[in-house]
Amino acid sequence: SEIREHLLALLIEHADQFVSGEEISRQLGCTRTAIWKHIDELRKAGYEIEARPKAGYCLRYQPDRIAPEEIKALLSTRRFGHAIHYVESVDSTQWLAHQGVRSGAKEGALFLADEQTQGRGRMGRKWHSPPRSGIWMSLLLQPQIPLNLAPQLTLMASVGVTRAIRRETGLPVTIKWPNDLLIDGKKVCGILTELRGEQDQIHYVVLGIGMNVNTPAASFPEDLKTIATSLAAESGRTYRRAKLIAAILEELEHVYDLYLTEGFEPIRHSWESFACMLGQSVTAHTPQGPRQGIARGLHASGALLLETDEGVVVPVYSADIRQV
Ligand code: BTX
Structure with missing residues (x-):
């Protein structure tokens, strides 16, 4: 209820x-x-x-809950997270968000769950989302930008999430193109952007974020x-x-406001400062086959710039990157 919140x-x-009972009854x-x-x-x-x-x-102990009132009590945003839709368990919070749009959800609406039974990654892959140990959430965005700029949103999101983890934990998170967040080469967070649009206009974007927070290292499945x-496995605390x-x-x-007012350039710079493979030899496994080269940076389109053995710099739009 509102009063309880x-x-x-x-x-x-x-x-x-x-806090005195008198004070509480006055405020509430x-x-x-x-x-x-x-x-x-x-x-x-x-x-x-x-x-x-x-x-x-006097509040002595708070369980690690992610119910709306828990989050709102800590939030200082202007619009993100002002509407929060929480469920204990769901197949995927992406699905919750797409449903939410149909019932009138607005930009900044947040959809989250303690557990996902069918969390998804990119290209039909699965995302392991066990109960209460991580953050499984989807944020609704409605940017007025042309469809072809959509890949920039994923990169923007990885910059924002990296900043948040670094600020809250001090852990050395880096970004692997396009949007894997790694600590010491291991994936701690994945980002999935799904968009709906028509002709050249974005209707809306669902930004999915999956983060392993308190997962004990030993409890990950074999593969x-x-x-x-997880953040806990890397730092030894929850x-x-x-x-x-x-x-x-x-x-x-x-970072979203910055993007809307100043464009991609400042985001590109931050992204490069967090990137983990720049200057290194990598193999880009593209849909057209593997390509060798040195990762050089981020193109204004969001593509990864790869310098080939012949010394030519080419943009890579879609690929899995591995270090050689
Ligand atoms: P991705 O395709 O880059 O990564 C998926 C791959 O990552 C899997 O094939 C597996 O190898 C590995 N993986 C699976 N689960 C985990 C995990 N918990 N931690 C580390 N590695 C894992 C990345 O896709 C995008 C993931 C987005 C997940 C969020 S959660 C909220 C929202 N709802 C939803 O269904 N997906 C998004």
């Missing part, structure tokens, strides 16, 4: 401090009895709230153990997902 926001704001405009009822519900949801006569209530990692989500939304809104 307010109450929780108030307690989070004063975490580890007591409800009775002491009503507060007690809401406190009881929060406790049932896993919050530890200490109550002391005269002193009031992912050598290629995947993270509050709601805090990370708020940071991601903030950084994304910032």
